[in-house]
Amino acid sequence: xxxxxxxxxxxxxxxxxxxxxxxxxxxxxxxxxxxxxxxxxxxxxxxxxxxxxxxxxxxxxxxxxxxxxxxxxxxxxxxxxxxxxxxxxxxxxxxxxxxxxxxxxxxxxxxxxxxxxxxxxxxxxxxxxxxxxxxxxxxxxxxxxxxxxxxxxxxxxxxxxxxxxxxxxxxxxxx
Numbered sequence: 533x534x535x536x537x538x539x540x541x542x543x544x545x546x547x548x549x550x551x552x553x554x555x556x557x558x559x560x561x562x563x564x565x566x567x568x569x570x571x572x573x574x575x576x577x578x579x580x581x582x583x584x585x586x587x588x589x590x591x592x593x594x595x596x597x598x599x600x601x602x603x604x605x606x607x608x609x610x611x612x613x614x615x616x617x618x619x620x621x622x623x624x625x626x627x628x629x630x631x632x633x634x635x636x637x638x639x640x641x642x643x644x645x646x647x648x649x650x651x652x653x654x655x656x657x658x659x660x661x662x663x664x665x666x667x668x669x670x671x672x673x674x675x676x677x678x679x680x681x682x683x684x685x686x687x688x689x690x691x692x693x694x695x696x697x698x699x700x701x702x703x704x705x706x707x
Contacts, residue, residue: 534572541570545579555582636679640672 542549552570555561560582562574614620648668655661 535565535569536572536575538564538568538570541572541575544572544576555579633676633679637676640676644668644672 536544538549538552542552545552547555552561556563561578562571564570611620615622644665648665651664651668652661655664
């Protein structure tokens with residue numbers, strides 16, 4: 533059984549003599565066999581096990597665990613606050629909303645030919661036909677922009693889409 537002084541053991545473990553005493557008090561290292569005298573092998577093995585536990589996240593240190601818990605609780609509170617302020621939306625709700633919007637857009641756009649074809653026949657110029665098609669398309673897009681977003685909490689939010697007013701070739705809004 534090899535014995536070392538606290539200073540020698542501290543050099544061997546690359547820590548301070550004070551840290552040796554702290555680890556003994558925390559029951560990480562075995563108690564000295566006599567004042568300031570430690571068994572080398574059991575002390576080194578205990579210190580290696582302590583370092584492995586820390587590396588695996590099991591420090592056993594109450595202060596470290598309380599700090600970790602406080603950080604986790606703070607992160608959870610921040611996420612909850614963001615959700616309540618509508619700055620954070622669950623991915624499931626985003627997917628549901630976008631799915632509904634895409635379905636509505638598809639239905640509106642697929643209905644355009646049937647709704648517009650009878651109105652095209654009396655028109656004779658390309659410009660008039662283009663204007664009618666643009667107007668009908670903008671109407672459909674404006675209707676889609678008015679669809680409100682309702683999240684799972686039942687809160688009604690403005691539509692996440694916006695439609696810019698149509699412009700003519702002079703970049704002036706059309707009426």
